[in-house]
Amino acid sequence: MCNVKRLMGNPYKGVQQQAEVARQSEVARQADTRGAIGRVDETFRQFDDPFFAGREQAYSNYAMPQVSDQYDTARKNLIFALADGGLTRSSVGAQRLGDLERDYSLRRQDVADQARGYGQQARTDVESARSGLVSQANSVGDAAASGNAALNEANRLTAAPSFSPLGALFQNVTAGIGVSRAAGDAERLRNAGGAQGARLFQPSRGSGQVVQSNV
Secondary structure, three states: OHHHHHHHOOOOHHHHHHHHHHHHHHHHHHHHHHHHHHHHHHHHOOOOHHHHHHHHHHHHHHHHHHHHHHHHHHHHHHHHHHHHOOOOOOHHHHHHHHHHHHHHHHHHHHHHHHHHHHHHHHHHHHHHHHHHHHHHHHHHOOHHHHHHHHHHHHHHHHOOOOOOOOOOOOOOOOOOHHHHHHHHHHHHHHHHHHHHHHHOOOEOOOOOOEOOOOO
């Protein structure tokens, strides 16, 4: 009986060998995959909180000086227009300057919000790229290929972004000042001249035009 078994051999030996080969292959595949993912993680370690804060600061450094320059120009133009119209110390002048200050604060807040948006978008882009590379590493399990792909993506993500110039932020700050000046002149004359000053701006019943009284 023993001789028969030796002649026939172990019928499970081939199956066991195949299972062992498959097991070793899977162990090797998992090791390669871990190595590939490790290369991705190593390359992407540079994308930390300071990196994203730097992306926010980059936009702020780009946009905030433009806001300040436009504000300075608008304020100078407004002060000149108010002085030219004799409205420097008027309620109109105070309101216009207050409105400009409020707009300036709003524009600065807009820049801060957009800067945070750039930081958040950078986080999204980095995580999307890393997820794609990890998925590729799981499929291929090639550490060298994954490392090269991670370097390419990292170079793309660290490239300095291009920001669009800001448009005109403080338009029409002097609009209507001429009308306010005319109204202010009329009020000052009426206050200075009493009834006579008021008649300087009394409309004619016949023509509806402003005429000067000789009284």
